[in-house]
Amino acid sequence: MEAKKTRAVNLTEEELVYPGNRACAGCGLNILYRIGLKAIGRDAILVVPPSCLTVMQGLYPITSTQLSVLNVTFASTAAAASGVRAALRAQDNDHTKVVAWAGDGGTSDIGLQALSGAIERNEDFLYICYDNEAYMNTGVQRSGTTPRGAVTANTSIGGKRERSKDVASIIAAHSPAYVASCSAAYPLDFHDKIAKALGIKGLKYIHAHTPCPPGWQMEEKVAVSIARMAVSNGLYVLYEIEDGRMTLSEPSAKLLKKKSLPRVEEYLQAQGRFKELGSDDIAAIQSDIDSKWAAYRRDMAGAAA
Numbered sequence: 580m581e582a583k584k585t586r587a588v589n590l591t592e593e594e595l596v597y598p599g600n601r602a603c604a605g606c607g608l609n610i611l612y613r614i615g616l617k618a619i620g621r622d623a624i625l626v627v628p629p630s631c632l633t634v635m636q637g638l639y640p641i642t643s644t645q646l647s648v649l650n651v652t653f654a655s656t657a658a659a660a661s662g663v664r665a666a667l668r669a670q671d672n673d674h675t676k677v678v679a680w681a682g683d684g685g686t687s688d689i690g691l692q693a694l695s696g697a698i699e700r701n702e703d704f705l706y707i708c709y710d711n712e713a714y715m716n717t718g719v720q721r722s723g724t725t726p727r728g729a730v731t732a733n734t735s736i737g738g739k740r741e742r743s744k745d746v747a748s749i750i751a752a753h754s755p756a757y758v759a760s761c762s763a764a765y766p767l768d769f770h771d772k773i774a775k776a777l778g779i780k781g782l783k784y785i786h787a788h789t790p791c792p793p794g795w796q797m798e799e800k801v802a803v804s805i806a807r808m809a810v811s812n813g814l815y816v817l818y819e820i821e822d823g824r825m826t827l828s829e830p831s832a833k834l835l836k837k838k839s840l841p842r843v844e845e846y847l848q849a850q851g852r853f854k855e856l857g858s859d860d861i862a863a864i865q866s867d868i869d870s871k872w873a874a875y876r877r878d879m880a881g882a883a884a
């Protein structure tokens with residue numbers, strides 16, 4: 580039976596992030612941080628590497644987060660979270676949750692080795708990667724997850740030439756306890772996936788797509804609708820992987836029944852970072868999306884048969 584979905588009116592009214600923090604207007608991370616902490620609750624220790632999240636959290640005594648947070652070096656997030664769990668175990672504490680929360684740069688590039696090791700050891704914590712698709716905090720440098728064609732401070736003419744790294748698939752190949760993907764456009768889905776993940780022992784990984792108005796070069800007011808568009812055109816897929824089996828979450832699951840998907844152009848043209856994309860690039864991006872969905876249709880029809 581499918582788990583009951585949380586509705587906005589059922590969210591706890593308790594806020595664990597103070598208002599007036601240092602996030603930019605329209606920041607997707609800020610939306611997910613507020614809602615995500617409602618799912619995590621007070622009995623938790625966060626482990627966070629350098630990122631926009633550390634800036635949002637701020638410096639004591641004007642920190643915005645009401646939980647214990649351990650700020651660690653870039654490369655060590657998953658190793659530090661493993662250490663926090665070991666320290667809790669030494670105190671016979673099996674109730675405090677450990678949650679590592681890092682950016683795409685800190686996950687797809689610099690922290691990947693420590694994360695890979697922690698999954699292989701099946702450490703008991705939740706790792707959340709918020710993916711704004713670049714090193715935003717230091718002025719928009721390309722990361723492993725920056726999409727092809729996006730202009731950043733350190734890509735040359737034409738933007739990034741390489742495809743983005745599919746971090747969630749790399750993690751899934753390690754067979755951790757749970758893998759899910761989420762989007763800032765669907766914060767209640769994020770809330771429920773966190774709640775589910777925290778009920779599972781072992782290493783859980785959630786990858787969340789988070790729009791960033793300055794980095795994606797768009798108006799603050801369209802940030803959520805742009806993130807929603809990435810899901811509705813099939814570019815960004817919401818799913819869960821449990822016991823090696825992938826299931827699509829709504830609204831991505833609905834796309835399986837569509838013969839063709841909305842074209843990706845509108846999403847790309849709405850963001851200044853893609854302004855150097857040519858028609859060949861756009862066709863190549865569309866072709867990648869279409870191939871991915873052809874594979875989903877094949878695999879999921881096979882699973883249903």
Ligand SMILES: Cc1ncc(C[n+]2csc(CCOP(=O)(O)OP(=O)(O)O)c2C)c(N)n1
Binds near residue numbers: 717
């Ligand atoms: C070893 C190391 N290299 C570089 C930095 C500088 N630095 C701080 S935050 C940051 C960007 C992090 O990018 P990401 O993980 O994607 O998070 P975002 O800033 O996008 O939120 C960088 C490069 C650092 N703190 N430590």
Ligand code: SF4
Binds near residue numbers: 603793794
């Ligand atoms: S730079 Fe982007 S990710 Fe960072 S706080 Fe601003 S909107 Fe959020």
Ligand SMILES: [Mg+2]
Binds near residue numbers: 709
């Ligand atoms: Mg980033």
